[in-house]
Amino acid sequence: MPVLSEVIAALDALWPPERAEQWDAVGTVCGDPDASVTRVLFAVDPVQEVVDEAVELGADLIVAHHPLYLRGTTTVSAGTFKGRAVHTLIKNDIALHVAHTNADRADPGVSDALAGALGLRVIGPLVPDPTDPTGRRGLGRICEPVTPVTLGAFGELCAKRLPATAQGVRVAGDPGRTLRTVAVCGGSGDSLFDEVRAAGVDAYVTADLRHHPASEARLQSPLALVDAAHWATEWPWCEQAAAQLDEISDRHGWGLRTHVSRLVTDPWTAHAAAPVTEHHS
Numbered sequence: 001m002p003v004l005s006e007v008i009a010a011l012d013a014l015w016p017p018e019r020a021e022q023w024d025a026v027g028t029v030c031g032d033p034d035a036s037v038t039r040v041l042f043a044v045d046p047v048q049e050v051v052d053e054a055v056e057l058g059a060d061l062i063v064a065h066h067p068l069y070l071r072g073t074t075t076v077s078a079g080t081f082k083g084r085a086v087h088t089l090i091k092n093d094i095a096l097h098v099a100h101t102n103a104d105r106a107d108p109g110v111s112d113a114l115a116g117a118l119g120l121r122v123i124g125p126l127v128p129d130p131t132d133p134t135g136r137r138g139l140g141r142i143c144e145p146v147t148p149v150t151l152g153a154f155g156e157l158c159a160k161r162l163p164a165t166a167q168g169v170r171v172a173g174d175p176g177r178t179l180r181t182v183a184v185c186g187g188s189g190d191s192l193f194d195e196v197r198a199a200g201v202d203a204y205v206t207a208d209l210r211h212h213p214a215s216e217a218r219l220q221s222p223l224a225l226v227d228a229a230h231w232a233t234e235w236p237w238c239e240q241a242a243a244q245l246d247e248i249s250d251r252h253g254w255g256l257r258t259h260v261s262r263l264v265t266d267p268w269t270a271h272a273a274a275p276v277t278e279h280h281s
């Protein structure tokens with residue numbers, strides 16, 4: 001049975017913290033380096049529901065994608081919602097470790113997991129990491145469907161393959177258009193439109209697309225857009241990461257039990273669609 005510091009060292013080898021963005025807050029938020037670890041829960045968001053799930057499971061470690069405190073704090077008072085999570089974690093001897101932009105840029109990373117969930121074959125990164133001699137690390141991925149697919153069918157496939165959320169999947173473009181190349185970026189991807197256009201892909205799958213960047217991208221090129229819930233585009237990484245830790249655990253004979261949280265922690269809870277207009281001929 002490993003101790004926390006051994007598990008963290010293995011996770012840091014997968015997603016080296018120094019590869020995170022400058023503004024990011026990755027690494028271990030709480031936990032005793034000498035505490036033994038038997039059960040690990042992977043989740044996108046380190047919110048109270050996920051912490052409560054870890055308590056129920058008897059997990060010793062939560063590995064989350066999003067930071068708990070991104071901009072620093074001066075209080076972990078249980079009177080604050082983040083402080084309450086910290087209190088629950090420490091009272092129950094549960095460690096919290098965050099792999100955020102270091103996991104985005106990794107090989108395999110968050111966007112590889114998204115591509116895998118959508119049945120896409122990865123060709124390479126959308127924004128290659130200049131420090132990677134193999135050319136495999138970086139932000140986003142350029143992919144190919146195994147066989148060309150229409151935008152309409154691909155949008156439906158995204159809705160079916162990604163975990164269900166209230167938002168669902170929004171699609172922009174001609175549903176009959178055939179897609180031969182698709183860029184994907186798990187999480188908020190509207191800062192990468194220049195790179196997506198430069199890649200000359202037929203479609204872009206990401207989350208949190210805003211009106212102006214999306215509208216301008218559509219006006220400047222025939223690029224089709226698929227916008228899914230932020231949580232849903234990053235959730236496949238949890239399964240990928242759990243499988244990576246399982247493999248490490250097997251190799252070391254650690255006997256770790258890994259779990260993936262299926263709680264939908266996307267903030268949107270309902271989707272009110274406009275009523276379908278009936279056409280009478």
Ligand SMILES: [Zn+2]
Binds near residue numbers: 188
């Ligand atoms: Zn995210």
